Structure formats: structure tokens, C-alpha cells
Amino acid sequence: MTMDNHAARKAAVYEAALQLIARGVSPAAMTIQQLADTAGIGKGTVYGYFSSKEEILQGLAEYCFARENERIRVLFADCCTLAGLEERAVAYLQDIASNRMGDYKMIAQALGTTGRCESVPACADELRDIMRTLLIRLQAAGEIDPAVSLEYCCTAIFSAVVGGLIGLCFTAECGIQSALPENLKMMLHRTLQVQQ
Amino acid sequence: MTMDNHAARKAAVYEAALQLIARGVSPAAMTIQQLADTAGIGKGTVYGYFSSKEEILQGLAEYCFARENERIRVLFADCCTLAGLEERAVAYLQDIASNRMGDYKMIAQALGTTGRCESVPACADELRDIMRTLLIRLQAAGEIDPAVSLEYCCTAIFSAVVGGLIGLCFTAECGIQSALPENLKMMLHRTLQVQQ
Structure with a gap:
């Protein structure tokens, strides 16, 4: 075969x-x-x-993670403004919250268990590379504050992603029409923008 | 009795x-x-x-949540600057990550299950009131951007809390000395500060 x-x-x-x-x-x-x-x-x-089923679930987490990485890579491939990052990131979170939270829970669970320090998966490194490439490009274009570190940017984006996903799932389940998507965009904007 | x-x-x-x-x-x-x-x-x-055990676990979540609310109320009672909010919020997250993540997991689990839309616990309303009181005070003192809504502020703080807790637990478990606490403070500062 x-x-x-x-x-x-x-x-x-x-x-x-x-x-x-x-x-x-x-x-x-x-x-x-x-x-x-x-x-x-x-x-x-x-x-x-x-x-074993254990092996299937571990493989499934990597399968989902690799697929999200590919989506994220394509989504941001030609993104060169902070406004573009905000729009695409929030649309991506809305898509996950509506269509594939199961995939995300698998990834979160795999990252949250067994030996995560020794073997942070290759997928996490890959995602970090995708984000670094994007952030360096935006910083070079003057779209992101040159005074902040890439680590800071990753913390800000990670927080918006986890906070946003929890909030979007909650509002979707309760059928609430909320200002959350706009608030998430504003948050990303303010955390990353060039300070006047 | x-x-x-x-x-x-x-x-x-x-x-x-x-x-x-x-x-x-x-x-x-x-x-x-x-x-x-x-x-x-x-x-x-x-x-x-x-x-039943079910009843104990549900009661435990409320017990933990009410206790955290009391801690948060005392912590921010005399806070009247944005810098004070940043310092105290990050110290609070570090304390949780080091000493009582079990309590937090109970709260998160209770919020994340069974009928959360119909009966968002009174504790969640109480926490919202504590945060609103703090945010209104800081906005009146000119410490928080008057142009942003309270809902936006809550989204920003919630994101910093969940992103920060996940990050702090991870770095604590792996024994990493990181810039995360400083990055979280900077993130809170930039999301809430008055824009020049």
C-alpha cells in the first residue's frame, strides 16, 4: 500500500x-x-x-491541528494590513464556533494532557512559524507597533482567540446577537497598532 | 441547627x-x-x-465562584488607576495558577455544562457587577478610554484572564521563566488606555 x-x-x-x-x-x-x-x-x-482508541484520539488531534494550520496559512498568506488580520481572524473564529468546535476541543484536549512539556507537537511549532511570518511581515509594513515583541503579539492573539471562541460559542448557543465580533476586532487592533 | x-x-x-x-x-x-x-x-x-455527588459538585462550583468574587471585590475595592488594575489582575492570575487551579476548573466546568443559558448563576451576575463598578470608576477617573463600551472592556479583560491563565499554567508546569506577566499587563494597558 x-x-x-x-x-x-x-x-x-x-x-x-x-x-x-x-x-x-x-x-x-x-x-x-x-x-x-x-x-x-x-x-x-x-x-x-x-x-487502540487512545492512539486514534491522539492521531485525530494532530490531524485536526494540521488541517487548521493549513487553513490559517492560506487565510493569512496575502494579508499585509492589521485591519486584514482583524477581519480574517474574527471570521475564522466565527467559522469555528459555528461549524467545528469538536475539532478544536480535540486539539485543546491533546495540548492539555500527557507530556505536553516534553513533546509539544510539531503542529504547535508549525503554527508559531506561520504566525511569526505574518507578524514580521506586518511589522515591516509598519502595521504593527515596532516597539512590541513577537512574543507579546502571540500572547495578544492567543488571548483574543481563546476568549473569543468561548464567548462566540456561548452567544451562539444562547442565540444572542452581540457586539462580540466587533469588540474582538477592536481588541486586536488596540493591542497591536502603532502607538501615536 | x-x-x-x-x-x-x-x-x-x-x-x-x-x-x-x-x-x-x-x-x-x-x-x-x-x-x-x-x-x-x-x-x-x-x-x-x-x-448526590452531582449536587456536591454543582454546589462546589458556586462555593468556589462566590469565594473568588469576594477576593476580586476586596482586591479592586480601592483600585483607581489602570496601572493598578493591571498589577492586581496579573498578580491574581499568578496566584490562581500557582495555588488553586482546581477551584477554577470547577467553576469553568460548571459554567460550561447543563442549562447555562437558562440559569447563568447569580455568581456570574455578581462578578459582572463588581467589574462594572470598577470600570465605571476608572472611566470616570479618565484612566480608561471613554470611547469604549463596558462590554468591550469586559471582553478584553475576560480574554486576558483566560489566555493568561492557560499560558501561566503552561509556563509554570514547564518551569519556564517567561515575559508572560509583563506581556499580559501591556495587553490590558493597550486595550483599555485612553488613546492619544
Whole structure:
């Protein structure tokens, strides 16, 4: 079997897991049988690719994280203004809150458990590189305050992302029309803008 | 039995639960027997106050939340500058990250589950009142930009709190000496300050 085939078949199991999560099945309660049924393959076939559910969930987190990284890379590839960063970042958060919070919870859970200090995944490094490239470009263009460090910028963006996601999920679930998207853009703007 | 006695005995059970959580026992795995043993009372006595573990955990979240509100109220009672808000907020987050993340996880979990839209606890309203009082005072003193809404200020502070707590816990666990506290202060400053 080619590597591509192997990856595609693992991906089918990951997609089945995401479907189950979207239907409200918790990762802890999920069974290999459910995964096999949802993916439309035999249980034995699943075991041909993974030794345990634990391994599937760990792989799933990396699968989701790598896919988000690719989305983020494309989203910001031609972004060269702070206003563009604000618009795109908030649209991205709204898209996650509406369509794929399950994916994000998997990533957060994987980052929040077992040996995160020793083995912060390659995905986290990749995301850091994408953000650094964007921030350096915006700083060079005079769009971001030259007086602030890249570490500071990452802290500001990370805070807006986690605070924004929690808030957006909450307001979406309660059906509240809120000023949150505009407030998040303003927050990003004020934290990063060149000071007069 | 007086109400105070009743409250004190319930509090003993809550404190036992927090001790167990601090020792690494997950709330899901915790038993009434463990709670009774840790509190130094009989299992029957625990059932005299609570009908189920579920009820204990829900009560525990409110107990922790009310206590944090009281801490926050005292902390900011005489705060009348933006610099004071930044210093105190970051010191408060560092204290939580070092000493009582268990309490915070209980609060977050309770807010993140079951019927949160219908019954956002009275504690959340109380915290909102404390923050509004503080923000109105700082805005009147010319310390916070008069052009921003209170809702915006709350979003900015909430984002700094959740982003900061995740970051501080991570750096504390990994033993990293980081610029995070200074970056969080700068972030709060820039989001709220009067624009020149």
C-alpha cells in the first residue's frame, strides 16, 4: 500500500470520529465499533491502522491541528494590513464556533494532557512559524507597533482567540446577537497598532 | 441547627473535595466515601446535606465562584488607576495558577455544562457587577478610554484572564521563566488606555 493510501484510510477513521463528536458522542465514550460503523469499514480494518482508541484520539488531534494550520496559512498568506488580520481572524473564529468546535476541543484536549512539556507537537511549532511570518511581515509594513515583541503579539492573539471562541460559542448557543465580533476586532487592533 | 452551622458543614465537604482535586483525584472519579473520609465525617452525614455527588459538585462550583468574587471585590475595592488594575489582575492570575487551579476548573466546568443559558448563576451576575463598578470608576477617573463600551472592556479583560491563565499554567508546569506577566499587563494597558 502506498503512503497516500495509508494516510487516506487513517483519515477516514478520523472523519468518522469527528462525525460522532458532532453528533454529541464524547471521545471518552466512543467505541472502535462505532468508529468502524460510521466509517463503513470493518472493526478489524480499524485495528489494522491503530492499536487502540487512545492512539486514534491522539492521531485525530494532530490531524485536526494540521488541517487548521493549513487553513490559517492560506487565510493569512496575502494579508499585509492589521485591519486584514482583524477581519480574517474574527471570521475564522466565527467559522469555528459555528461549524467545528469538536475539532478544536480535540486539539485543546491533546495540548492539555500527557507530556505536553516534553513533546509539544510539531503542529504547535508549525503554527508559531506561520504566525511569526505574518507578524514580521506586518511589522515591516509598519502595521504593527515596532516597539512590541513577537512574543507579546502571540500572547495578544492567543488571548483574543481563546476568549473569543468561548464567548462566540456561548452567544451562539444562547442565540444572542452581540457586539462580540466587533469588540474582538477592536481588541486586536488596540493591542497591536502603532502607538501615536 | 442554625443556617451558619449548616453552611459550615457543607463547606467542610467542599473543602474536602478541593483537597482531593488538588491531590489529582478527578471530580468524575471522586466518591462520597472519599469525601467523607477526607472531611473526617461519616458517609451518612454527607448524605444528610447532599442527595448526590452531582449536587456536591454543582454546589462546589458556586462555593468556589462566590469565594473568588469576594477576593476580586476586596482586591479592586480601592483600585483607581489602570496601572493598578493591571498589577492586581496579573498578580491574581499568578496566584490562581500557582495555588488553586482546581477551584477554577470547577467553576469553568460548571459554567460550561447543563442549562447555562437558562440559569447563568447569580455568581456570574455578581462578578459582572463588581467589574462594572470598577470600570465605571476608572472611566470616570479618565484612566480608561471613554470611547469604549463596558462590554468591550469586559471582553478584553475576560480574554486576558483566560489566555493568561492557560499560558501561566503552561509556563509554570514547564518551569519556564517567561515575559508572560509583563506581556499580559501591556495587553490590558493597550486595550483599555485612553488613546492619544
